[in-house]
Every structure is written in structure tokens, then in C-alpha cells.
Amino acid sequence: MEKAIIELSNLSKSYGSLKAVDRLNLSIKKGEIFGLLGPNGAGKTTSILMMLGLSEPDQGTAFVCGHNATFDPISVRKKVGYMPDSLGFYDDMTAWQNLLYTGELNGIPRDQLEAICAEVIQTVGLDQEVIHRKTSTFSRGMKQRLGLAEVLIKQPEVIILDEPTLGIDPIGVKDFLNLIVKLNREKDLTVLLSSHHLEQVQQVCDRMGIFIGGQLLAEGDLSTLSKNLTNENPYHVNITLAEQPPTPWKGQEDIQKLTQVRNIKIDGSTIGISSSEDITADLVRLFVNKGYDIIGVQKKEYHLEDIYQSYFKAS
């Protein structure tokens, strides 16, 4: 088994009586994009701060890149790039100066610094002419890109992005997510991404964890999560007919005879059938043979939304 690059065990932290993070166990493998998904105030940022040694856990340990984040935070921060959710720059400096400053703090030698800065700026797609402007004139999307450039300047092994898509327009979000995927593929970066936007996490993440009220409720890739949720009736087809079928409708018995079918529901001209296997093709053939006019077949897939909602309700 591959060794985990981020290994959290039993990590807990409370602020007064509030349990921000409650016995979090999580391991992330090298090269993964992991999405930490949860509503606001679920303890995502607190967990991230503990991984960087910026906050001390009450209990448990966080190992990142083989270093204990609490006792050896400098070694961790040398290898981990972190982009906070409330991203800010020194407004009296230009973007370029801000970037050089971060580079210097990371101990990049002077003679290589400018070249590396120019390279990361190109990677994140900032204009050459924009970077010599003061950062106070930057839009949110530009700041986000600059933030990513700054994360990349230390040539990290892991990047942690806290709500990276917050406050950017849909096209900007798409570009940004594509950029993250590209970095993940090309530079073999491990990415930990926290968000409350389901769709975005679903789009890019290899695995995700659902994090609510300080606890990790479920973890895995999309199909694992949906299996957990829907282990009784994993497949569901809605067949819409041109006319409302009579009661009792012909073919009902035939369908009920099929061993895979678990549940049949009729709502007007739509017939919903749940089954243990994917039998959509058989069902359509059967309906056509019986002389029905089918105007729509909809195979229901479980989206993260449903999973998220169901866990959210459960908690």
C-alpha cells in the first residue's frame, strides 16, 4: 500500500465548549485530489490549520509529508503550500513584489527567484502587465490566481486550498478547477481542497470526505459514497409514457416477475422502477412490446447533492 502523505489520527480541537474538530481520522495518498466537503463552520479550516501547525490540536496527531505538524511545523510548511480562504496581499506592494517576498521567505536563492516567479505566473495564467500593478487594484479572481502562484513558488509537494472558489464567477471557477487538475497531473501535486460547493468538488476530486459538525461522516470516491447511501436500491429508472396507463396496466405482472425489481411507483404517466441491477434496456423492450409509446427514459444517478443532503439530514 502506498504511504499516505497526509495522515491525521484522532485529531481533536475545541474552542471552549464548542468541539470544532472531533476525533478526525484521515489519510490522503500522494498524487490525489481530496475534497473536504462540509457546510460553513464544520471545522474544515481548523483541521487545515492544525495540519500546518498554525493551531495546536487538543488531542491526536497530524503527520504531513512525514513530519509532525505540531512539533515540526517549519518542515511541513516548507513542503506544503496553503491558500487561506480570506486571501490578502500587501496592498502597498505590486503583485510581483508580493510574490518575490514570499519567495524570499521560502529561502529561494536570489539568482533563481525571478525566473521561478516568472514561471509560476505563467503557470497560473496572470498577464505580464498586470503583475506590476498594486494588488489593491486586483479583482477577486486575479487575487485567487496570484494566491495560487504564491503557493506554487515554494515548489510544494502538497497544496491545501481553503474554499478556493469562493466569490469567483462560474467561468472563473471552471478555469481555476481545470488549473488545479492540470497541476495535479503535470506536477504530481497532492491537492487538498475544502469547499461547501458540491458540484465543484465532484468535478475535480478523486476522493472526498463529508465533514459535518467536526466529524468526518463518510469518505471515499463518488461511487463508494453512493453505494453507502443507496445499498438497498442502487438503480432507479423513470419511464415516461405518452398516455396515462390504465389500472391495472398491462405488463405490470411481467415486470413484477423480474427478480431484480424491488419497487414500482406510478405517478400519472411516469412509472418509477427501482432495481438491484441495471435493467433499463429490458424494461424499455418490455414496454415497447406491450404497445406503449415511450417518450422519455430517465436513469437516475445519485449525485453528490443527494449524498450530501442525506448525510446532512442524518446529522
Add this chain to the structure above:
Amino acid sequence: MEKSTNTLSIYTSRHRLCPSPVWVMVRKEISGHIRSWKFIVLLVLILLTYWGSLLVSMSDLRSITSSIKDPESLFIYLKLLTHTNGSLPPFHVFMSFLGPLLGISLGFDAINSEKQNGTLNRILAQPVYRDNLLLSKFVGVWILVGALMLTLTLLMIGTGTILTGIIIEMEELWRILTHALISVFYIGLWLAIAILLSVVFHQPATSALTAIAIWLFFTVFYEVIINLAVKAMIPDNPLQASAQYEIYQLAFNFLRLAPSQLYTDATTTLLMPSVRSLGPVTMDQMAGAIPTNLPFKESLMIVWSEVSGLIAATFVCFALAYYKFMRREIRT
């Protein structure tokens, strides 16, 4: 084995080419301050004060020199710094007002503005220790203020030499340089107070106001309160001289808790060699004293407790800020 030597050589080559994070931060602080309007305004203010008080004493140069009988104890440069004809207070008195203002304005938003701009999280996520940030804030301003005071001192000596043609004496040079050093510590004390407040309070406006309130309290109200207390406690009967003396002594000691008092005492004694005691002196002590100037070392001995008190207060405030900042949750 081969691998470890390799990393070592990379490390040393990196080490040579790039300064440690603290110095990178200090440099950024200094360049940020120099370009800020805040500093330029203060600089203009201090230069004007300096120029004004120097101009007043320069114009009175003739009367200063003529009133002195002993040319051995002329100390023209010290006179330039301390003499006044009443239209403007001398420079060291001005500094006791402006120093706090300089320290407060350069430090009141040190930490909380970083937090508000969202730069604090980002900088602390770099491979730097948390205390490096605080240290750089302090050291950066200190270097700046030190350079400013040194420049002013040298400017003053230079102007004096050009105008009078008199070469500065070693004795004067020591006194003036010590005065500059004490001024730097005095400003440093207010800087440490301001940085402490910037760690404690989340809004820069709150920390600025609190710092100014502390400053006003010590410059205006503190003395008034002490004087009121002395008036209430002092016995009317002039025969109880020893009791009066005790109370005056106590009042002076309380007054010395104010940083501005420490600074004024220290600078006055250093810049005026004829001052031989701070606080009340009995007739017994006065008897037999020869009214001459004290040597530099003796003047320094008189104010040694003031100077060490000032330095100690600076470090206590800084240590408190340090403690508060290190213990603080990064999110709050």
C-alpha cells in the same frame, strides 16, 4: 552518506545567497514604512521641530556665548540643543512629545492590520517562525528610528560646525550620542506598547486610540494626580521639614513611573552638564558643592536608574506582546 553531504551543500549554498526570513521581513517592514505617508508626515514634523529649535538657539548664539565666563565649559553644541528664548521649547522637550507619537503611529497596526488584510495567515503558512513576524515589526521600526536619530544628530553637529567653526568636543559628542540612544529607547518603549496593543485589539483604530489614551494619561493627567495627592498629604507646618522631604521624595518616585518623566530627566541631565541632582536636595547636600559642570560619566551615573528603567520597560512591553502573540489562536 552521499545524499546527506549533497543536501548539506545545497543548504549552505542556499544559505549564502538568501538572508534568513527575519531579515527579509525586516527589510520589507522598513521599505513599507519609508514609502508610507504616515512616516513621511512624521518625518516632516520632526525635521521641522528640529530645524525650528535649532534656529531659535542659533539666533541666540551671541547671548549664549557672552553670558558664559569660563570658556572651558562652553559646550556650544549642548547649548544649541537645549537653549531656548521661550518662543519654542528646546528639542529634547519636543522629543518627549513627538517620540511617543512616532512610536505609536509606526506600531499601532502592526499585527491587527495584517490580520484584517488576510496577510497574517498567508505569511505564517510560510516556513517562518511566528515570533519572526513580531520581531521584524519591532526591529524594523527600531532600525528606522535609530537611523533617523543618528542622522539628526550628525546633521546638527555638521550645521553647528559650519556656522560656528568650533570643533565639537569629545565630551559633547558622547552626551549627544547618548541622548540619541536614549531617545531611540524611549520611542522603542512606545513602539512596544503600541505593538502590544495591536496584538490585544482586533481593530487598528482601537489600538491607536488606546495607545494615545495611555500617552495622554502619562503626559497630562498623571502629573496632575500626583500633585493633587502631594498637596493633600503634605503637612502645613514648615517645622516638619523632614516629613515634607519624605513626601516630596515619594512624589518624585511616583512621577518617575511615567516614561516621559524618565526621558526628560535623563536627557536634561545628559544635555546640561551643570545639573547635578534630580529631585529635592537638602541644604546639607548643597553645602560645599562647587558649581561646575559634571563630567559625562558622573552625569550618566545620576540618570543611570532612569536609563535602565526606560530600557527595562521597553523590554517588558515587548516580552508581553511576544507572550500574547505566541499564545494567540490564529483564527481569532
